Amino acid sequence: SLQCATSDYNALTQPQALLCLDDDNAPGGPPSLRVKNGKWSQEPFCVAGQAKTYCTHTTSDFRNGHGVSVIASREAANAISSAFPASKAARYISEERLEVSRIPGKGKGLITRHSIQRGDTILLDSPRIIASAQFPSHVSPSQGASLFSTILDQLPGTDRDLLLSLDKSISGTDIENVMKTNAFACQPDDGEVGDGYMCLFPSVSRINHACRPNAHARFIPKSLLMEIKAVRDIEAGEEISISYGRIDLKHAERQRLYKEGWNFTCTCNSCTSTAYEIAGSDQRRARFEQLRKLLENITSETYDAQQIVAWEKEVMEISAREGLDMLLAGDYERLAYVYAGHGMNRDAKIWATKAKESLMEWTVVDGGPGNEIRRVEDFLGELGG
Numbered sequence: 001s002l003q004c005a006t007s008d009y010n011a012l013t014q015p016q017a018l019l020c021l022d023d024d025n026a027p028g029g030p031p032s033l034r035v036k037n038g039k040w041s042q043e044p045f046c047v048a049g050q051a052k053t054y055c056t057h058t059t060s061d062f063r064n065g066h067g068v069s070v071i072a073s074r075e076a077a078n079a080i081s082s083a084f085p086a087s088k089a090a091r092y093i094s095e096e097r098l099e100v101s102r103i104p105g106k107g108k109g110l111i112t113r114h115s116i117q118r119g120d121t122i123l124l125d126s127p128r129i130i131a132s133a134q135f136p137s138h139v140s141p142s143q144g145a146s147l148f149s150t151i152l153d154q155l156p157g158t159d160r161d162l163l164l165s166l167d168k169s170i171s172g173t174d175i176e177n178v179m180k181t182n183a184f185a186c187q188p189d190d191g192e193v194g195d196g197y198m199c200l201f202p203s204v205s206r207i208n209h210a211c212r213p214n215a216h217a218r219f220i221p222k223s224l225l226m227e228i229k230a231v232r233d234i235e236a237g238e239e240i241s242i243s244y245g246r247i248d249l250k251h252a253e254r255q256r257l258y259k260e261g262w263n264f265t266c267t268c269n270s271c272t273s274t275a276y277e278i279a280g281s282d283q284r285r286a287r288f289e290q291l292r293k294l295l296e297n298i299t300s301e302t303y304d305a306q307q308i309v310a311w312e313k314e315v316m317e318i319s320a321r322e323g324l325d326m327l328l329a330g331d332y333e334r335l336a337y338v339y340a341g342h343g344m345n346r347d348a349k350i351w352a353t354k355a356k357e358s359l360m361e362w363t364v365v366d367g368g369p370g371n372e373i374r375r376v377e378d379f380l381g382e383l384g385g
């Protein structure tokens with residue numbers, strides 16, 4: 001149990017630090033003084049923004065000897081820290097057979113030295129920085145720079161050096177540039193606060209974008225880790241790639257997104273193939289988008305089972321050509337309802353099972369949003385499977 005007393009408080013620079021006597025240590029030695037909530041090993045540094053106060057929250061004992069820093073309100077950071085035990089308990093995936101190498105036209109990239117099977121986890125990376133995505137627009141540029149420089153100072157030296165060695169392709173101080181170039185949007189559970197976050201994962205940061213990638217990145221809210229999974233078999237010597245944005249975009253949309261959002265001109269295989277191939281792929285993707293809209297807008301008046309099955313068949317053919325299979329859980333589920341509606345429960349079960357497998361494989365993670373999976377499971381239950 002902890003006995004706490006409020007220390008002097010400077011609203012601009014210091015959070016309300018609670019000095020606590022940890023009487024769990026007694027009897028024996030003198031009780032130790034520590035900051036309440038032993039999850040943070042550094043004194044927080046805070047700035048009062050327009051709507052909220054944002055603080056740095058750093059622990060040097062996060063996972064596998066690494067630290068992590070959170071920039072968020074105190075309540076959000078404490079809610080996020082409740083994932084720490086699950087982070088520590090998460091399985092360890094060796095990175096020994098992954099190698100950072102120079103890749104023509106893309107700086108560095110991540111190469112695998114062993115073959116990887118579809119569905120395998122390639123990386124399970126720990127974040128070093130988790131920062132509210134809202135804070136930069138709620139504090140002044142100099143306050144933002146102070147928060148970033150403080151977390152850098154507070155992280156263990158090995159983490160600091162690793163982060164500063166990452167690619168810097170945009171602008172700002174070194175650490176701001178590293179964040180802009182390498183951080184991913186992520187959604188940890190921050191209690192009732194509900195901010196969006198930017199997470200920096202050092203190994204994932206070495207993975208280049210491809211419009212038709214061989215791997216998929218998904219954030220695991222329960223453990224705060226980023227998982228990189230193979231979407232197809234990958235041979236030894238191949239570069240690992242992920243998509244930084246939606247995978248169903250057409251060529252011009254992708255080029256614009258990566259230029260405007262990340263300041264690079266995409267030179268992946270899909271973007272550098274022949275004009276003829278690009279036009280063919282764009283045509284298929286445009287049809288995919290059109291079919292998706294048609295299927296989503298079906299009403300009881302326009303319902304036509306044969307038409308739906310034909311459209312879904314086309315969706316699946318296109319996705320096989322374009323590498324969009326991981327987007328199909330909703331299509332499998334729709335087919336399950338159509339077959340069930342016509343009393344064809346065996347087919348309905350096959351499609352509902354495919355929907356569940358696809359959600360589990362690519363979308364829903366332990367601790368992540370579970371509504372879709374619950375709906376499919378309930379439906380499978382109704383079908384008696």
Ligand SMILES: C[S@@+](CC[C@H](N)C(=O)[O-])C[C@H]1O[C@@H](n2cnc3c(N)ncnc32)[C@H](O)[C@@H]1O
Nearest residue numbers: 106107108167169205206208209264266267268
């Ligand atoms: C997250 S980093 C990826 C690793 C980085 N190449 C490195 O050297 O560490 C993102 C940066 O890599 C480069 N990059 C990633 N994918 C690319 C692509 N498909 N085409 C060209 N440059 C790319 C861009 O400079 C981008 O800002």
